[in-house]
Amino acid sequence: MKGLILAAGRGSRLLPLSATRPKHAVPVAGVPIIVRAVQALRQAGVQDIGIVTSPSSEQDLRDATQHSGHLTFIRQYDPLGTGHAVLTARHFLEGSSTLLYLGDNLFEDALTPLISALRYGDAAIGVKEVTNPQAFGVAVVRAGRLLRLVEKPRTPESNLAACGVFTFKPVLIDVLEDLPHSTRGEIEFPQALTQLLTQGGQVRAVEFKGFWSDAGSPEDLLSANTHYLSHxxxxxxxxxxxxxxxxxxxxxxxxxxxxxxxxxxxxxxxxxxxxxxxxxxxxxxxxxxxxxxxxxxxxxxxxxxxxxxxxxxxxxxxxxxxxxxxxxxxxxxxxxxxxxxxxxx
Incomplete structure (x- = not known):
């Protein structure tokens, strides 16, 4: 299995901190967010890790991870969505199963259950119970299987947020390659899961119980800093x-x-x-x-x-x-x- 961290975005909600560097390079309790992402993948047993960057963010991320061992940096020249970022890395993935990590996320739980879940489906998604599901992509789950994903619904069908980490088999790359652009003009990775379900594929859902943050706003960043300092x-x-x-x-x-x-x-x-x-x-x-x-x-x-x-x-x-x-x-x-x-x- 290979690991893929998506870290091409700058993070507009963290401006001005992210004005001069990507948000993934911002430290939480002294450790850059991107380094915590690499650590999470390595602790799950994934050693061959690629990081998708933009041309402007690559050097900052290289500097932040200079003591994190061998990493493969892959440039996404056009910001055309998370699905496009995965397609940019398809030569690195080389037809292997993949642990995909949206690089601004922070997890207390181990990611190994996502790898185990892939034995029972074509893909797996991490979900977390939240108090404000309307602010997230919401996962509708039954008996450990994903039924559908709904982006920021006004009336959520569940309180399970999709929390930015996935595993998938190579078949999902084929789905991504055939996926049309969204109304935002992007190729969106969650839509590939929806399309996979439409085609009869199975997506498992793994619920995380521990701390999770996407560190997307100043308040989120302070909360994450507080959490990791407490340990x-x-x-x-x-x-x-x-x-x-x-x-x-x-x-x-x-x-x-x-x-x-x-x-x-x-x-x-x-x-x-x-x-x-x-x-x-x-x-x-x-x-x-x-x-x-x-x-x-x-x-x-x-x-x-x-x-x-x-x-x-x-x-x-x-x-x-x-x-x-x-x-x-x-x-x-x-x-x-x-x-x-x-x-x-």
């Missing part, structure tokens, strides 16, 4: 002086924490500097970031960001790479706000 194993490889550390805290090698209070879960990345700050719970500080005289809770601070003596506590915030958050000057507030930014004062 930290404490470790202090960096330097800690005159500070109080409680709860699960990871301080990576090269990081410096001085005159601070860390209330875990907190993750401090390599070579980050924290001085005179109160951090936590649920805070991640990226590599080479600097936090001086700040109070931060439930936030994601990315690499090389600087938080310098802000006048107010920081809560439930996403602070991107190389960003600066600091106190007002003598002349008052100064704002340099880029496209699609959010500021609540």
């Amino acid at each position: 930290l194993t404490p470790c202090q490889d960096g330097r800690v002086e005159r500070s109080t550390v409680t709860g699960p805290v990871v301080i990576e090698a090269g990081a410096v924490v001085e005159d601070s209070v860390l209330q875990g879960p907190v993750w401090i990345g390599p070579h980050a500097v924290v001085r005179g700050a109160t951090l936590g719970p649920f805070v991640s500080v990226g590599a080479h970031a600097r936090v001086d005289s700040a109070q931060v809770t439930v936030s994601l601070i990315d690499e090389f960001a600087r938080i310098l003596h802000p006048a107010r506590p920081i809560h439930r915030s996403l602070i991107g790479r190389h960003a600066l958050v600091t106190a007002p000057s003598d002349t008052g507030l100064q704002m340099v706000i880029g496209d699609r930014s959010v500021m609540r004062m």
Whole structure:
């Protein structure tokens, strides 16, 4: 079996974080989303993994996965949908069964049941019970078999969301190749499952019980960051002086924490500097970031960001790479706000 991760999109709902890199490269509790995707496939026993990228996102994804072993990068030059992305990779797949992973998803559950389910059908889909099924593609399932998929229905027939991971046999590639474009002008992978059912094929449904997120919005990203931070194993490889550390805290090698209070879960990345700050719970500080005289809770601070003596506590915030958050000057507030930014004062 081969693994295929779709990661060609930028992620408009995560702007401005995704303005300069694909959302799949954004870190969650210190680990890029794309790396967590690769880990999930490898833990399921899938070692030969391809990643579908756009020309503009490929280098960022290569950089993010540089320590993830051998990966095959496949360019999708035109953004023509998830089905088109799979077809772009058909030479890589070489007629093998495939574990398909939409690259912005995060799963707590193992993916091995999807592989096992493929023994009883032509394809399998992961589903998850949600409280707002009208916001998702909804799977109608009976006795472990998919009956149909309905995209964002006003009146959902079930509360099972299709959650971005599939297995399929080579026959599905043939279905995709014959599939017409949707009203959006795209080849949509879920429509291939619908067509397969129409042709008499069988699609199994595997329900996940653990945490799942598509990390598509700032709130989703913060929730995912909180989830993974809550599973930290404490470790202090960096330097800690005159500070109080409680709860699960990871301080990576090269990081410096001085005159601070860390209330875990907190993750401090390599070579980050924290001085005179109160951090936590649920805070991640990226590599080479600097936090001086700040109070931060439930936030994601990315690499090389600087938080310098802000006048107010920081809560439930996403602070991107190389960003600066600091106190007002003598002349008052100064704002340099880029496209699609959010500021609540």
